[in-house]
């Protein structure tokens with residue numbers, strides 16, 4: 346390969362250590378695929394107290410200039426499972442030992458700017474601490490978007506100023522907006538508070554600043570890369586995205602085969618693959634027993650695993666439980682979030698006999714068993730930058746029913762009436778189109794089992810590994826270095 350690169354991922358989540366959603370999955374998997382290409386890839390995340398992994402604590406502490414003075418931190422070190430990729434954790438108890446990643450349940454954390462600016466600035470001080478100067482800082486979403494601004498200002502004339510910065514947008518709806526008066530604590534220069542910088546309607550917007558200042562920008566699917574250039578998808582930042590349009594690339598997320606593989610998954614009661622799906626039926630029966638549903642092979646099991654919020658369209662599912670159950674299906678929902686949807690799902694769970702079950706909360710092992718057991722997977726997102734669950738469900742032979750948006754459009758192929766395709770898609774999010782699309786899928790499931798089988802096998806065999814995307818990130822890193830340094 347071309348010369349190996351030194352890449353530091355800096356993020357607020359990294360599975361299996363800290364995960365609130367797909368961002369954690371990506372940061373826990375992509376570095377391994379890049380390391381397999383020969384790169385020296387390392388990861389920096391906060392040392393949340395919720396992390397259970399065993400780590401080695403560096404003897405020397407590390408000081409980050411921040412706030413009124415210096416933040417003294419410890420550095421802890423471990424590896425991504427099944428790899429040599431180092432994961433460094435920034436240990437500052439006051440900032441990160443709070444039992445949550447972003448905000449407490451039903452509350453909000455008033456000092457998130459300080460917490461995540463410290464992580465971003467900490468990336469440079471980790472480099473000094475290790476005597477290791479990355480070629481590329483790879484930031485993810487608003488929490489680490491400030492890296493690009495540090496690189497272009499107070500770090501510009503240090504060895505770290507030669508590094509390129511790549512910002513991956515996993516979700517445009519969250520922009521890291523804080524009162525402008527808090528800028529001082531970040532040590533970023535005040536001139537950044539302008540319309541082609543941090544300033545967002547008079548407040549400080551980390552994502553906006555990151556979009557202007559990163560050497561290159563990626564997002565997690567080609568369709569989402571187009572959508573964020575529009576008024577509907579840009580959440581007010583579409584003009585910035587368009588301004589940076591030549592430096593924006595959409596790269597699809599992949600699947601970590603070591604974690605999401607129906608042949609080996611330790612969370613499953615039985616295993617299966619595309620050649621022999623019999624274990625899948627055992628998984629279905631076992632889940633029906635586990636969740637006290639009627640144990641019936643002849644009833645299609647439709648599943649939802651999701652954060653319950655506007656983005657995911659789960660409010661529409663909650664409003665349609667009655668009509669959906671009247672299609673003669675079983676419905677399983679694993680998720681948490683919006684309290685009204687939670688209450689609706691809980692009520693149906695109580696009153697539906699053995700036809701519907703809701704498990705409200707976050708439970709990794711159950712998510713795996715549901716992906717394996719279900720026949721159909723429902724994901725009617727209003728917008729979806731990439732989405733991982735529809736990938737996992739395809740890998741587990743569970744055909745997705747999705748709204749054709751963002752990464753869902755890119756990763757699910759429409760059923761063609763003859764056994765082609767890998768799922769069922771609809772365009773318009775409404776109660777009617779949701780129920781009608783499920784009706785369509787259920788009819789095919791009942792009347793055309795050979796089509797379903799062909800689609801399952803196609804979905805399960807589809808290459809979705811991170812190796813494909815890692816090659817594209819490799820290219821993005823090289824382009825960024827050319828832009829930053831005029832050549833690698």
Ligand code: ADP
Pocket residue numbers: 365366367368370650651652679680681706707708709712731732733734735
């Ligand atoms: P997003 O990051 O927008 O939530 P993705 O589909 O990219 O959506 O990723 C969601 C990830 O979080 C998947 O790994 C999924 O299995 C997991 N997940 C979501 N909700 C739950 C839950 N309630 N319990 C366990 N895992 C969940």
Ligand code: GLC
Pocket residue numbers: 366367368371515516565598729730731732733752
């Ligand atoms: C975000 C998006 C989701 C994406 C994930 C990982 O949470 O909502 O679509 O799959 O990030 O990139």
